[in-house]
Amino acid sequence: MFKMRFKIGRLMFSAVALRGEHTLSLLELQHVSKTYDNITKALQDISLTVEAGEFVSIIGPSGAGKSTLLRCINRLIDVTEGTIVFDGQDITQVKGKDLRKVRTKAGMIFQHYNLVNRLSVIENVLHGRLGYKSTFSGSIGHYTEAEKEQAFMIIEKLGLTEQAYKRCDELSGGQKQRVGIARALMQEPKLILCDEPIASLDPNSSKIIMDYLKDINQTMKITCLVNLHQVDVAMNYSERIIGITSGQKIFDGQAKELDKNIIHQIYQSKDGQLIIDMKE
Numbered sequence: 001m002f003k004m005r006f007k008i009g010r011l012m013f014s015a016v017a018l019r020g021e022h023t024l025s026l027l028e029l030q031h032v033s034k035t036y037d038n039i040t041k042a043l044q045d046i047s048l049t050v051e052a053g054e055f056v057s058i059i060g061p062s063g064a065g066k067s068t069l070l071r072c073i074n075r076l077i078d079v080t081e082g083t084i085v086f087d088g089q090d091i092t093q094v095k096g097k098d099l100r101k102v103r104t105k106a107g108m109i110f111q112h113y114n115l116v117n118r119l120s121v122i123e124n125v126l127h128g129r130l131g132y133k134s135t136f137s138g139s140i141g142h143y144t145e146a147e148k149e150q151a152f153m154i155i156e157k158l159g160l161t162e163q164a165y166k167r168c169d170e171l172s173g174g175q176k177q178r179v180g181i182a183r184a185l186m187q188e189p190k191l192i193l194c195d196e197p198i199a200s201l202d203p204n205s206s207k208i209i210m211d212y213l214k215d216i217n218q219t220m221k222i223t224c225l226v227n228l229h230q231v232d233v234a235m236n237y238s239e240r241i242i243g244i245t246s247g248q249k250i251f252d253g254q255a256k257e258l259d260k261n262i263i264h265q266i267y268q269s270k271d272g273q274l275i276i277d278m279k280e
């Protein structure tokens with residue numbers, strides 16, 4: 001954990017070592033468990049860290065707990081046990097204004113886009129600012145000129161200028177997801193949480209979306225945590241992969257360390273059941 005380094009003369013030493021602790025990660029989950037209705041153990045004792053600037057994929061079969069994990073991080077649901085520290089703050093129990101701030105700092109992108117279909121692209125993108133506004137100015141759709149300019153810049157970045165005034169229900173799936181990304185960027189987030197962002201898209205649109213996410217990560221330095229069920233996509237786009245199965249973390253390492261055996265463990269599959277070609 002030598003993330004933040006200060007150079008003093010020829011001596012390099014880490015802030016972590018100075019403080020004697022390790023709380024400088026952007027996100028840290030400590031022993032997080034989530035049980036639904038006292039019955040379903042969706043997450044069991046998950047500990048993990050995400051450093052600022054990383055692009056991390058979470059893979060695992062359907063029902064493994066991937067969505068639950070992201071929902072705990074942006075506090076759409078409460079954890080049953082454990083602690084979540086985000087951007088230096090324990091957010092496990094935050095409420096009200098503080099919770100709103102957390103949600104603003106963690107943009108969310110969904111499989112089914114979660115747009116307001118009857119509204120235009122620009123209106124949906126501007127919704128990314130709502131977390132910064134009073135309920136009143138948000139509800140009357142009051143945005144500053146600077147916010148509108150910023151929205152158009154982001155729309156342009158995502159190749160949606162021609163669609164800016166179209167209603168979202170006139171767009172293709174890939175375009176809708178780009179609106180989802182644009183809305184998340186309007187929040188000026190430190191972290192983008194993506195829950196199966198390409199699960200409803202064809203291969204071409206999927207590539208476009210993953211390329212945008214990677215570009216945002218690299219050029220805007222926004223940390224990305226992406227739930228995926230496609231192992232090959234995770235391996236192509238992320239430096240680090242976390243594998244979960246039945247609510248437990250069973251792999252956390254570099255994409256290149258992922259081999260056939262580990263994938264079989266994550267997906268509880270047998271030889272011959274994997275579609276992708278993997279090294280042994």
Ligand SMILES: Nc1ncnc2c1ncn2[C@@H]1O[C@H](COP(=O)(O)OP(=O)(O)O)[C@@H](O)[C@H]1O
Nearest residue numbers: 036040042060061062063064065066067068069
């Ligand atoms: N709101 C909920 N109420 C009860 N059980 C749920 C709820 N959401 C998810 N679950 C259960 O929790 C487990 C993990 O689900 P989920 O996080 O959606 O997995 P994934 O996203 O990996 O498919 C599953 O057994 C699922 O049925």
Ligand SMILES: [Mg+2]
Nearest residue numbers: 066067068196
């Ligand atoms: Mg899911």
